[in-house]
Amino acid sequence: METIFDGMNFLFQVHARMAWLLIVSSVIVLWVASLFKIIHGSYSLPKGTFFNNLKNGGSVNKRNVLFVVAHPDDESMFFTPTINYLTLRGHNVHILCLSIGDADGKGITRKEELYQASAILKVICNVVVEAFILARYNVVPHQQVSVLDHPNLQDGFGKVWNDSILANIIEEEITRNNIDSIITFDNYGVSGHCNHRDVHYGVRKLLQASSQRKIEAWELVSTNIFRKYSGPVDIWLSSLNPMQSSHEVVHCLLNEQPRKSFLAMAQHSSQWVWFRKLFVAFSSYTYVNTLKKM
Numbered sequence: 001m002e003t004i005f006d007g008m009n010f011l012f013q014v015h016a017r018m019a020w021l022l023i024v025s026s027v028i029v030l031w032v033a034s035l036f037k038i039i040h041g042s043y044s045l046p047k048g049t050f051f052n053n054l055k056n057g058g059s060v061n062k063r064n065v066l067f068v069v070a071h072p073d074d075e076s077m078f079f080t081p082t083i084n085y086l087t088l089r090g091h092n093v094h095i096l097c098l099s100i101g102d103a104d105g106k107g108i109t110r111k112e113e114l115y116q117a118s119a120i121l122k123v124i125c126n127v128v129v130e131a132f133i134l135a136r137y138n139v140v141p142h143q144q145v146s147v148l149d150h151p152n153l154q155d156g157f158g159k160v161w162n163d164s165i166l167a168n169i170i171e172e173e174i175t176r177n178n179i180d181s182i183i184t185f186d187n188y189g190v191s192g193h194c195n196h197r198d199v200h201y202g203v204r205k206l207l208q209a210s211s212q213r214k215i216e217a218w219e220l221v222s223t224n225i226f227r228k229y230s231g232p233v234d235i236w237l238s239s240l241n242p243m244q245s246s247h248e249v250v251h252c253l254l255n256e257q258p259r260k261s262f263l264a265m266a267q268h269s270s271q272w273v274w275f276r277k278l279f280v281a282f283s284s285y286t287y288v289n290t291l292k293k294m
């Protein structure tokens, strides 16, 4: 009797191990297949319909696109798929970062790190020249990247950012750089950080103002925690989004150069600690962005 019981126990353990092996190998196959799809896509550079309106002559209408973010590193950690998509197609990309990210007293360093990341993301051209101007003259080196250090817009949980102040600042930036499109956080702000969410409400406030009705604005759709940490696998679920949304305009953009997310994020040396390295590897925002029209 004991021998039969031992035998059944052994069989159960073998089955359990095989089930685990099957699950782990399926996850690995899915990761590899998803990465392959992303990298294969980058070779063929699919045309995409997002910001692909043609002018009368048949060439693509180049946009002046402003990314409105809360902290230095938001652009690299969350928006790289969209930034790559736009720069590879020759659109002019601008970044407005509404704080220097001084919650830990590293704001001055983080501001310079944003310029370096912007050079990797091809938002600005020559980081050596830009850094020289910044160090020598202490002025914003390039109009395509603006970083604010406003007394009422300081980095941190529990710091409420007024939407009217935000709307005025964004409006000034739009006028200064002849911006026609905005990309920003949605009302959850990927991580739920209050500064990200306030930025969204600032853009909303601006859109409600009659003078800015002609501005086209898009929000980065926040996903649930399982999709957020599913890495490249999320591309399959994200690509279903535009098909499901009949009443909303939604675009799913794959990161044609996922390596750039790592390279750009690595420029933020003061933030490049082990858990953020893991985040960038496992975050779906490294591989895909879903944008919804606001």
Ligand SMILES: [Zn+2]
Pocket (backbone or CB within 6 Å): 070, 071, 074, 193, 196
């Ligand atoms: Zn942030």
